[in-house]
Amino acid sequence: MTWEAPQFVEVRMD
């Protein structure tokens, strides 16, 4: 498996 920096994208749940 290849490491990539932990990231997130915020979404509005509606």
Next chain:
Amino acid sequence: MSAITAESRPTLAAKARLRWDRQTSRYLLLYPERGLVLNPTAADVVQLCTGEHTVGAIVDRLAAKYAPQPREDVQREILAFLGRMAERGLIRSGDE
């Protein structure tokens, strides 16, 4: 709020829930009215934020899983990620 360090034992905030979204095959971290779409390594980190493991232990585990990625790179990026999560109130350092 305490800063996250290698000795912290991070936990997910009470308002946050990790969910596997079968439709899109991705992890979502849900909290009131919002959510975060996590990439695979972010999901790995969040799943280990149970309060049992120090950040150092989380780094050890993921550095082994993703070898030969240098451990110092993994630690730097995990600490940065947890810091951003803590700023949003989604991760507690466990040091309070």
